[in-house]
Amino acid sequence: MSLPGGPDPAPRFGLAALTASFALIAGGSFVLARTVLLSGLPGPGTPVLVYASLLAAVPLSLLGILVYRVRGIVADHRRRAYGSRLRSKLARQFVLVALLASIPHGVFLGALLRVAVTAPWSASTTDAMDAGFQVAVAFQEERLARLAYLTERDALVLGERLGWEPGALLSALTEREPGTAAVEIFKDGLSEGFAGAEWARLGDVRSSSPGPLSRIGAGDAVYLRHLARAPGPGGRAVAVSLVLPPQIDRAAAALGKARRTGAAPGFMDRRFFPFLAFYWFLFALPPLAIALLAGLAAAESIVRPVAALEEAALAAARGDLSPRLLPRPGDELGGLVSAWNRMLAGVEAARYEAAAAEKVAAWRDIAQRLAHELKNPLTPIRLSAERVLRKWQADPASIGDILEPSMLAILQETQVMNTLLSDFRSFASLPEPSPDWTNLRALVEESCSPYRASFPDVRFDADNVDPSLVLRVDRTRMRQALENLIANALDAMDGGGSVSFRSDLVKAAESRYCRLQIRDTGRGIPPEIRHRIFVPYFTTKRAGTGLGLSITERIVQDHGGRVRFESEPGSGTVFFLDLPFDS
Structure with missing residues (x-):
């Protein structure tokens, strides 16, 4: 078992994302600020909305991740x-x-920025703008x-003459006027002749009044x-077109729009504060998202070793001392992991020594019990042998009176010794199990069948054993x-x-x-034994x-399980056999 080592790529990715975000935002900010703050509020379909959407795409993506x-x-x-609590706490902080x-x-x-933006709309600037507009x-x-x-x-005098x-x-x-661009002659309101720039042609002035x-x-x-x-009869009329310098017209239009916009109530509030909030959103959200990711990465770097330690501790509690954690060098958690590994090694060595000593003591106890039995x-x-010998020495003729019962007693006790030795041999040399897929309910029924005929007053109930x-x-x-x-x-x-059986699946x-x-x-098992x-x-x-x-416990343990019991004197006993299900 190993702990993830090395630097976490999340902070590096976060820094790169932050840099890219700021580069994109800074690249588009100038265009947006120039368009919005200098040329007026955006309307539907204007490029301003396009710029804003493009700029908002990056922080909105980070907001989605957030x-x-x-x-x-x-x-x-x-x-x-x-x-989860540590992750939440670090992320919030x-x-x-x-x-x-x-x-x-x-x-x-x-x-x-407000000072910078409101400076162009000072009194002197406004006066100069008004003067230029005038x-x-x-x-x-x-x-x-x-x-x-x-x-x-x-035109009327020269027209009569020409x-x-x-x-x-x-x-x-x-x-007389170099800016004259076109002349159009009319008779009875309809065009009779035209010269000059084609853009100025009118064609029909019957519905137009004299003048501009x-x-x-x-x-x-x-x-x-x-x-x-x-004047006079004939219905003659003349239209003259004069070209206006384009820069003058554009300057007048721009000055007029600027004067109207600046004079509108709440002009700066409507223009400045929404975009200030928008810019704050653009520049503040990426650091917030990166801070959250950094907090989660920091929490993860702490939680993962602790989780691995907890998993190893649970395995040790189940008796499995084999897992070892690979320490991550360079921090205190690595030292903790190393100390944990040393502790496991010491516990495993002590358990091995204790098991060896327990095995020696167990065999010594078995030998003593066997000798006693x-x-x-x-x-x-x-x-019986001494009795037969004494009878033979004292009265050989009457030895037949005690010979048969003495020999029967010797044979009976020899059979008891043979049984003891056979059971001991079975206990000491139980073979390794050869597991195969076995239906549990069929096995229970098979184990009960030899006793059903011999014990007709006992009810054997296996209905609560899952047949599948x-x-x-x-x-x-x-x-x-x-x-x-x-x-x-x-x-x-x-x-x-009654003897009843029940099966359950247990998560441990x-x-x-x-x-x-x-x-x-x-009748139950007395507490003292x-x-x-x-x-x-x-x-x-x-x-x-x-x-x-003892043989039952040994068989269950050889299958990777364990056996225990609960008993109440006068009420009966229940034995629990926990057998691995995932094997």
Whole structure:
């Protein structure tokens, strides 16, 4: 088992993302600020909205990541995932620090920007703008007056003299006013002749009144037009077009728009504060998102080693001391992991020594018990042999009176010794299990079948064993374990009662077990001997060897399981066999 080592790529990725975000934002900020703050509020379909959308794409993407990670934190917190509280706490602290750091900068830069933006709208600037606008207006009015004089005086007089020929009239007027662009002659309101810039052609003036006509733009040029009617009969009229310098017209329009915008109520509030908030959003959100990611990365770097330590501790609690954690050098957690590994090594060595000592003590105890059990039949054998010898020495003729019973006693005790030695050999040399897929309910029914006919007053109930449950066990050895438990239950019930079986799937740590219960209605196990019932050669039966439950425990342990019991005197006993289900 190893701990993820090396630097976490999340902070480097966050720094790169932050740099890229600021580069994109700074690159587009100038265009947006120039367009919005200098040229007016954006309208639908203007490029300003395009710029704003492009600029907002990066922080909005980070906002999406931010929301996704926050949802993950909330979900982990709700399901109480390991380390969720630490992740939440560090993420909140990182975000709070980033937010508090951005507020003073936002306030200061907002005030500075407001001064910078409002400076062009000071009183002197406004006065100069008004003066410039008045100059532009006066120039246009002067050109309109010049056009009216040129049309109503010069054009009508020269037109009569030149026979209303438009080309000649245009040449004559151009000599007097170089800005003359076109001349159009009308008779009864319809065009009779035209010369000059085609943009200025009217064609029909029957519905137009003499005087200034609507101005017209063509490319960068703007044309002022004036209509005058000749006195007397004939229905003659003339329209003269005068070109206006385009820069003058654009300057007048810009100055007029700026004056109207600056004079509008709440102009700066409507323009400045929304975009100040927008810019703060652009520049503050990436650091907030990166702070959250950094907080989560820092929490993860702490949680992962602790989680690995917890997993190793749980494994050690289950008796598995093999997992070792690879320490991450350079921090205190690495030292903690190294200390944990040293502790496991020491515990494993101590457990090995204790197991070896326990094994020696167990075999010594078994040897003593076996010697004691063998001594019991040896005593009557010795007494019977001595009795026969004394009778032979005292009265050989009457030895037949005691010979047969003495020999029977010797044979009986020899059989007891043979049984003891056979059971000991079975206990000491139990073979390794050969597991195969076995239906548990069929195995239980098979184990009960030898006893059903011999104990008609006992009810054997296996209905609560799942008929579809299949385990990998050694069928022969597991049947031997069940038969030992059934035999003990029958002995405790004195030939009447019930033996019931039940199966359940149990989740323990990270493994699943099949728990098989064997419950009887016997007299129960006295509290004072419960700690000894699995000890070899301990028995309360006159004809028992004391190895049945020891063999059962050994078989279950060889299958990777464990056996325990609960008992209530007078109410019965239930044995629990926990067998691995995932194997």
